[in-house]
Amino acid sequence: MYDEIIPIFQQSILRQSRNIKKLEITLDLFYKKSFKNFNVQNSNLNLIKLNSLIIRLIGTANNEIGQEFLSNIADVSLNLRLLIINLNQRSRRLLVNPTTSNNLIDTTTWEKLYRIIQGQNKLKIFIIWNCFLLNNVLSSLEFQKRSLVHIVFNHTNFVNVNLKSLNNLYNLEYLIFEYCEGLLLNQCEILNFASFKLKELSFKRDKWNDDITLSIIKYLGEPLQTISVENITIPLIENIPLYCPNLILLKIGIFSHVDFSELAFYRKLANNVPINISKISFYVSSRISNNFPKFKEFLENCHNNFEMISLDHNIELEFLKIVLNYIERSNNNLKTLGMIILDKKFNEEELKLLNQIKDKGIKLVEFNSIHYIQVA
Numbered sequence: 001m002y003d004e005i006i007p008i009f010q011q012s013i014l015r016q017s018r019n020i021k022k023l024e025i026t027l028d029l030f031y032k033k034s035f036k037n038f039n040v041q042n043s044n045l046n047l048i049k050l051n052s053l054i055i056r057l058i059g060t061a062n063n064e065i066g067q068e069f070l071s072n073i074a075d076v077s078l079n080l081r082l083l084i085i086n087l088n089q090r091s092r093r094l095l096v097n098p099t100t101s102n103n104l105i106d107t108t109t110w111e112k113l114y115r116i117i118q119g120q121n122k123l124k125i126f127i128i129w130n131c132f133l134l135n136n137v138l139s140s141l142e143f144q145k146r147s148l149v150h151i152v153f154n155h156t157n158f159v160n161v162n163l164k165s166l167n168n169l170y171n172l173e174y175l176i177f178e179y180c181e182g183l184l185l186n187q188c189e190i191l192n193f194a195s196f197k198l199k200e201l202s203f204k205r206d207k208w209n210d211d212i213t214l215s216i217i218k219y220l221g222e223p224l225q226t227i228s229v230e231n232i233t234i235p236l237i238e239n240i241p242l243y244c245p246n247l248i249l250l251k252i253g254i255f256s257h258v259d260f261s262e263l264a265f266y267r268k269l270a271n272n273v274p275i276n277i278s279k280i281s282f283y284v285s286s287r288i289s290n291n292f293p294k295f296k297e298f299l300e301n302c303h304n305n306f307e308m309i310s311l312d313h314n315i316e317l318e319f320l321k322i323v324l325n326y327i328e329r330s331n332n333n334l335k336t337l338g339m340i341i342l343d344k345k346f347n348e349e350e351l352k353l354l355n356q357i358k359d360k361g362i363k364l365v366e367f368n369s370i371h372y373i374q375v376a
Contacts, residue, residue, distance in 0.1 A: 070112035138165035172196035181207035191219035270301035309336025
């Protein structure tokens, strides 16, 4: 029933498309029976006001309606600010067996996607998922070098990818790698000639070693104000200050299967955060139990100049005590404190400590509002 109703509902929306500004669509939709007689040319399809588009592809070879839809987007929807292309679940085979890629996404479809990217007037945010054939995508993005400020590569394989086109995106400010793989040191070297000055660089559970991450930081780090690294290591934290002299906010995540339970790790981590970093956000995977001693070890050994500390920890009495100890030790430098579950029901002792923190002029915020980048 669901599979029958949704296509009918979406077809009705597309027939009244002139005022649509945001659209999320899976091209597999056009294989449904209800779209058998759908004619793009005669459907009043007019997405001229579209400014946000999410396209999911699960293979579009030999689907005439899907091809006509992409052509219509390329011809009419020229004012996108956000474009997300997701090759979807089946296409994750690209990351394992790249030889299957041409069977999943045909050449005609790719050409239309390139046209959509190239034809935009002022594209600002581009996100791509599950992509292996990245070189032509990067070349197409060069057409948006005057406006593009934000790129996310998610589950992207960088085998044999030339990053030269990326260098020319001179207005780029945010660059994010999530669950990526396949990048080698010699590919990173070209980033030494990048024309852009990033504000934020993020690495989330990428499948390459520290040398790759550090190489990217080395070439792009000088103007950085924010850097986010999950599965942080001591060598990384030791070298980040060398390449990021203007860094203000450091976001740390620990998800690795490596045993980070030793408190010595958190002590070393705290000791190696440079004093010029005035803001820190710290996440430890919930699968790693008993995080309180780790946050305690960090707060007792880090420098005293933080203006913002955001920790992925519930508000509870003992946690509030160590926070207050840090505040007193730091001569009230702290201005913002991030925690989770700010709306819980507090007991009398917790409320007393919370009020003491607030009385010192410290703003309390939700951890997630600081740690995670919002792009749409």
